Amino acid sequence: MPDIEELMKRAEAARDAASQQLKESMEKSQKIAEDIESDAEKAAEQQEVEEQSSANIDAANQQRQVEILGQLFSPETMAQMAANQELIQAEVARQVSNYAALGVEGMMDQLFGEDMGIISAALETLAMEEEDDEDEMQELDQAREEELYQVLENKLAWLDTLPESEPIHYTKEDPRWGRFGILLSGIISTVNDHELSGMDVEEHIPVLEQKIVSLVRRSWGINGRSELLDTIHYLSQEGYILRYQAYCEAETPEELAEEGMDEEELASISRGWRFVQHFKDRYGPNFLIGWDVGRAAMLARWGYYLGWITEGEAVGILWELSQKAAKGLHSWREFAQSYLFGGMMWKLLCGDGASAESYLGYLADAATDLLTGNSDMDEGQWRDCPWPETHKTEFNV
Secondary structure (H helix, E strand, O other), rough: OOOHHHHHHHHHHHHHHHHHHHHHHHHHHHHHHHHHHHHHHHHHHHHHHHHOOOOHHHHHHHHHHHHHHHOOOOOHHHHHHHHOHHHHHHHHHHHHHHHHHHHHHHHHHHHHHHHHHHHHHHHHHHHHHHHHHHHHHHHHHHHHHHHHHHHHHHHHHHOOOOOOOOOOOOOOOOOOHHHHHHOOOOHHHHHHOOOOOOOOOOOHHHHHHHHHHHHHHHOOOOOOOOHHHHHHHHHHHHHHHHHHHHHHHHHHHHHHOOOOOOOHHHHHHHHHHHHHHHOOOOOOOOHHHHHHHHHHHHHHHHHHHHHOOOHHHHOOOOHHHHHHHHHOOOOHHHHHHHHHHHHHHHHHHOOOOHHHHHHHHHHHHHHHHHHHOOOOOOOOOOOOOOOOOOHHHHOOO
């Protein structure tokens, strides 16, 4: 709200405006009186010429007077006056007399004192209108969130209809574990047109290496080996699984807030909390395994390609991620659903709801290609590498 100095400036402006309005009002009042007299004379003359009844002439005069007075008085006052038209002339005379008796200074003092209250009320009204606008915007945002929830559910249902072979048993030495680990990065790899035939994501040429470096730094803020390993460890041990669980357990988003958070961070928490509260009865924290594991697998491959970790380290990381995925999920379809689910939560936390729907579309298309293939690709890579049967993957990791 403006400070007292600004209020005083507005009051002074109102005072000046009131002075001008007073002069105009007095002139208008005089003109009204003259118009009334003139109208009365014209009405009398018209009565003689047209031989109209006295009652009709009075009614016409009264209606004309109402129209003239409407230029000076409020609609509410006019409504009251119109209810008893016989008092119009008396009301005009009283108003003119009051103005003359009060004088300019007295009128200015009266207007000034009342205007301060008007200004204050107007500012309060403005603040309320701004709050109403914010509430309306929040309602619109939440309505859009509800639409995105439905988009997500439609995508999850679509993935569930895709064909997939039954899971099969993998022995601990089965070479397909290596292939399975690489394919855990399949969704991101497909979206980015990466290779899925081996550990390398692209051919080793400077322009492509620089592309991957920029991608990892820009999207993840990772600048080397240490940060890469820290992020992979976080995703494999905590990640969105832990965050989703915390949001499930919180009664209100305020419970998740930390000291020093700004408005944008608090809004992010609120969006994430609403998302989790909407879905928590159907999807538990472990449903986020695919989202965490898929991104960690991609980081391992990027790290190897850039020379930040060795091939042996990359293989070991993908082995551990493979065991986690096989034990927590039951199919490539479920893995893809988990990835889309986590992707939607991430988009909402980032406040990027505008692109969330198209983002889910890219992910769902990639998963569809991996499961079914299309005319422009070989058969789906996921279809060629069946999901490991859950109850038989009991190796120590």
